Amino acid sequence: MRAHHRNDVDTLTDVIYEGTTDMTEGAPTTARLRDVLNRAGRVVIVEASPDEANSADVAQIVVTGAEIADLARMLAIVDGGTGDRCLCDGWPTIMVHDATGELIACWTLHHQSGLRGTGDCDADLRDGPALTEWLAERGLTGSREVQAELAVQEAEEDRRRMRWLQGAPAGLRDAAKDLAHPPGDDLEAWAGQLRDVQARLATLIHHCHPDAIERIRVLLAWAGIPAREPGGGLKWYDMAVQQQLLAEDPDLILAALATSPSPAQLDGAAQLFGSLDWTGAHGRRLPEPVRSLLVGHIQAAGTDPMRFRLRHGYYA
Structure with missing residues (x-):
């Protein structure tokens, strides 16, 4: 396993909490997100939270070329955001690099249904399941596995509630x-x-x-x-x-x-x-x-x- 480099982790942490350049103020919107991706040379998506994103043993993919536009469509959010921030770190981590290789944005998914880092609060994805399948098709199956587990839990919660109502x-x-x-x-x-x-x-x-x-x-x-x-x-x-x-x-x-x-x-x-x-x-x-x-x-x-x-x- 490659050792974590503290400076790399600090950089990711700084970006995720400071937000994307010119996006620390104001509500998140799809237009602002796509503006960042239009400047991307590559996007690295890691099945880990930001503080573990540099670990060598976590699954990741690198998105380049026309697939960045596909990713932008998958990451469309509900404009305005939720007005709140989830308490968990979130994963996968999405790191956007410009053509020179500089890290210009670091976003995280939350519960496979929300996105952080595109404005002053979290935002709901317009189609979380579509993004989950898009990632799974490219080898990142963690989100799909979590969604399957959540569906089982939700079904049991529904059955429990029905027993109580009966x-x-x-x-x-x-x-x-x-x-x-x-x-x-x-x-x-x-x-x-x-x-x-x-x-x-x-x-x-x-x-x-x-x-x-x-x-x-x-x-x-x-x-x-x-x-x-x-x-x-x-x-x-x-x-x-x-x-x-x-x-x-x-x-x-x-x-x-x-x-x-x-x-x-x-x-x-x-x-x-x-x-x-x-x-x-x-x-x-x-x-x-x-x-x-x-x-x-x-x-x-x-x-x-x-x-x-x-x-x-x-x-x-």
Whole structure:
């Protein structure tokens, strides 16, 4: 492996953060990007982030001649940019050299769908999949492999969300569907919509289940769904249900579990009583008979995370 040259890496880092000459100000546009590529003698594309671009063992291609114009078409962006910058370093790295060999631009792809370095913020590609295929046809298959992995993950996320929606109580499914809607590019707007839906959900659950004990049991069963998900963890929609439970009287929650709780309700109880919100306010210990019911459930049919928490002093 060829050793990294610190000066080379510093040059790349400087260019990627300072931007292309005359492009450090203003929003990114396709016209500005093509102006740079019109001055290119060669373009080196490396399947690595800028700080690894000089490594000898990473795949790379050199684009020259008419293929630079092809690349320019593939790199067309949505004018104006996103107004934001991704926190990751990004890859592949695209290094543009002029006819004398001088490095005049260094851009990075982000999530195979955005481009950095063409203005004062990142910009979405007009056709990320087309660029991915263009690179793969020339031997750089990393982006295509990542896209395939992301597609698998997205499909599983959709299936997980559908399982949660199918478990939503009657009368709450429309609100649940809105609550489970994935975030878009405008996270601030999405967060505002999420708060509105959570408030609507609280109103609906009280309307559909005015009796507190019944309402808590319904929420516990719903809150138990993520406990059986193979990936573990809580999504934003799972946490919204947990917040509804945390808004209930804790003594009534314990009362709702004291008499013949279902396995699904005990799953929800394990999630709730293991949460930082609950333990921070009420501690880890549970009163009888809830303690014995929950411990027995975990010992008989609990998940690994439930058993882990039990071994480390939760519930008991």
